[in-house]
Amino acid sequence: MNKQLVNIKNVTIGYQSKKVLDSVNMQVNKTDFIGVIGPNGGGKTTLIKSILGLIPIWEGSIDVNIRKSKIGYLPQFNPFDKAFPISVEEVILSGLSGKKHLFKRVNKTDKEHTEVLMKQAGIIHLRSKAIGQLSGGQIQRTLLCRALISKPELLILDEPSTFVDSQFEGELFEWLAELNKQIAIIMVSHDIGTISSHVKTIACVNGHLHYHKSNKITAEQLAHYECPIQIITHGEVPHQVLATHKH
Amino acid sequence: MDFFKGIFEYTFINHALIASLFSSVICGILGSYIVSKRMVFISGGITHASFGGIGMAFYLGLPPFVGAAVFAVLSAFGIEWISKKGNVRNDSSIGILWSLGMAIGIIFIYITPGFTPNLMSYLFGSILTVSTGELVFMGILALVIALFFILFYHPILFVSFDENFAKAQKAPVRLINYSLMLLIALGIVINIRVAGIILVMSMLTLPQNTANLFSNNFKQIILYSILISFAGTMAGLAGSFWLGIPSGASIIFTLTLIFFMGKVLKILIERLKRKQKQFLPVK
Numbered sequence: 001m002n003k004q005l006v007n008i009k010n011v012t013i014g015y016q017s018k019k020v021l022d023s024v025n026m027q028v029n030k031t032d033f034i035g036v037i038g039p040n041g042g043g044k045t046t047l048i049k050s051i052l053g054l055i056p057i058w059e060g061s062i063d064v065n066i067r068k069s070k071i072g073y074l075p076q077f078n079p080f081d082k083a084f085p086i087s088v089e090e091v092i093l094s095g096l097s098g099k100k101h102l103f104k105r106v107n108k109t110d111k112e113h114t115e116v117l118m119k120q121a122g123i124i125h126l127r128s129k130a131i132g133q134l135s136g137g138q139i140q141r142t143l144l145c146r147a148l149i150s151k152p153e154l155l156i157l158d159e160p161s162t163f164v165d166s167q168f169e170g171e172l173f174e175w176l177a178e179l180n181k182q183i184a185i186i187m188v189s190h191d192i193g194t195i196s197s198h199v200k201t202i203a204c205v206n207g208h209l210h211y212h213k214s215n216k217i218t219a220e221q222l223a224h225y226e227c228p229i230q231i232i233t234h235g236e237v238p239h240q241v242l243a244t245h246k247h
Numbered sequence: 248m249d250f251f252k253g254i255f256e257y258t259f260i261n262h263a264l265i266a267s268l269f270s271s272v273i274c275g276i277l278g279s280y281i282v283s284k285r286m287v288f289i290s291g292g293i294t295h296a297s298f299g300g301i302g303m304a305f306y307l308g309l310p311p312f313v314g315a316a317v318f319a320v321l322s323a324f325g326i327e328w329i330s331k332k333g334n335v336r337n338d339s340s341i342g343i344l345w346s347l348g349m350a351i352g353i354i355f356i357y358i359t360p361g362f363t364p365n366l367m368s369y370l371f372g373s374i375l376t377v378s379t380g381e382l383v384f385m386g387i388l389a390l391v392i393a394l395f396f397i398l399f400y401h402p403i404l405f406v407s408f409d410e411n412f413a414k415a416q417k418a419p420v421r422l423i424n425y426s427l428m429l430l431i432a433l434g435i436v437i438n439i440r441v442a443g444i445i446l447v448m449s450m451l452t453l454p455q456n457t458a459n460l461f462s463n464n465f466k467q468i469i470l471y472s473i474l475i476s477f478a479g480t481m482a483g484l485a486g487s488f489w490l491g492i493p494s495g496a497s498i499i500f501t502l503t504l505i506f507f508m509g510k511v512l513k514i515l516i517e518r519l520k521r522k523q524k525q526f527l528p529v530k
Contacts, residue, residue, distance in 0.1 A: 053415070053417075054414060068415070068416065068417040069417060073412065080409045081283075081284075084408050085283055085459065085462070085463045085464060085468055086408050087464065090401075090405075090465075093401065094401075094405035094408060094409065094412070094413070097405040097406070097416050098417060098418060130463035130464075133463075146412075150416075
């Protein structure tokens with residue numbers, strides 16, 4: 001049976017008095033790979049932050065059936081201080097700062113796991129470098145390792161390919177496909193061309209949420225939801241017309 | 248040589264030595280956190296707000312240290328709370344508490360009948376008059392702070408590096424932040440005795456920035472800061488003894504001198520490295 005990890009029911013969220021998401025429904029099941037697309041300001045990041053419990057919801061409910069520390073998260077921006085004295089290895093280990101680890105010290109197993117991840121991301125030679133000395137792509141790889149160190153059951157990636165070079169982007173999607181055999185992945189991106197060939201299903205967020213049980217995007221669909229269509233790289237757009245949505 | 252003879256002959260110099268050791272541990276650890284988290288002006292606000300407590304304690308006839316501690320802790324929590332909950336800008340709330348504390352202090356000292364003794368020693372510090380009781384408190388505080396940072400090194404580092412991520416992981420962010428604010432407030436108040444309200448900020452920033460010139464590792468910055476702090480305090484005390492100048496100012500001056508010497512040393516080291524690279528054999 002496909003285990004349900006997250007159930008978002010009729011959720012409405014906003015900031016101050018402005019409504020950003022309006023009665024949104026979505027389920028995340030084990031081994032899902034959901035691509036979240038939509039225009040800037042459409043509420044993609046808001047949706048993710050609400051799943052993580054970082055912002056209060058106005059109406060509805062979000063049931064999260066796994067421990068919060070079992071959600072791996074790669075944030076969109078890097079809001080941290082680049083001059084902060086912390087090494088790559090320590091940043092990755094900080095992915096373990098869930099509740100049970102306050103009195104539990106970092107042990108050998110954690111360090112070994114960190115090493116495996118650093119090798120996989122190709123940043124093992126940078127392990128003791130300070131985070132501020134890294135390039136944007138290297139920081140992104142480090143943060144991806146941080147999201148994976150807690151062995152998450154759900155991985156949430158907010159614009160993971162920002163700053164990442166095209167070579168690592170390929171490796172990244174291979175890595176994600178491998179991970180997806182075990183865990184669910186939600187990936188936010190406005191690069192529709194890249195996203196649609198790797199994800200299994202697509203959620204389009206623009207105030208409302210439209211869910212498609214397929215990774216095919218049609219031009220009609222995009223126009224209908226006012227989603228951005230500037231980056232479609234598939235060559236021929238498959239003409240698959242879905243039933244119209246009632247708003 | 249008088250200074251070194253004095254070390255063994257006079258209790259007040261003995262006290263000053265022990266006080267500077269404890270103060271170096273307290274400031275070395277807390278300052279590394281404050282500098283890394285860019286909280287220098289928050290600690291400035293806490294320091295100056297505590298003057299209100301000193302003034303009030305004078306008026307009520309209580310020990311000034313107690314008044315300062317109460318005001319420091321309240322303003323530290325106030326700043327932490329306002330910056331999270333209130334709609335006031337962080338730096339504005341610091342500025343308001345900073346001057347409000349000073350104003351309260353001035354009003355109460357003005358209405359206190361008679362002469363207020365030792366007022367200058369709170370403004371500029373006087374490490375040579377530290378009492379045994381204060382020494383004991385300093386020792387306990389230094390121990391508590393050191394233990395706190397040893398036990399919770401990783402959580403402290405992780406929460407101060409990326410608070411939002413720690414929150415998403417359900418790490419006890421608020422507990423850690425408030426505990427650290429409490430330790431900072433108490434650490435500042437006890438160091439007012441050493442360096443004074445006006446100068447204590449540099450004890451929390453100068454050694455740490457000197458250490459940061461040579462290391463980007465939080466643990467190393469803490470250790471180097473403690474060493475630099477202790478060396479600087481010693482040299483500053485000796486200087487104040489020989490030249491007959493106030494100890495607080497002398498210590499700060501020495502710490503600044505060490506910082507600039509470190510800066511020059513770093514520039515020289517980098518030049519040398521570059522030169523070595525130039526002379527590497529061409530393959």
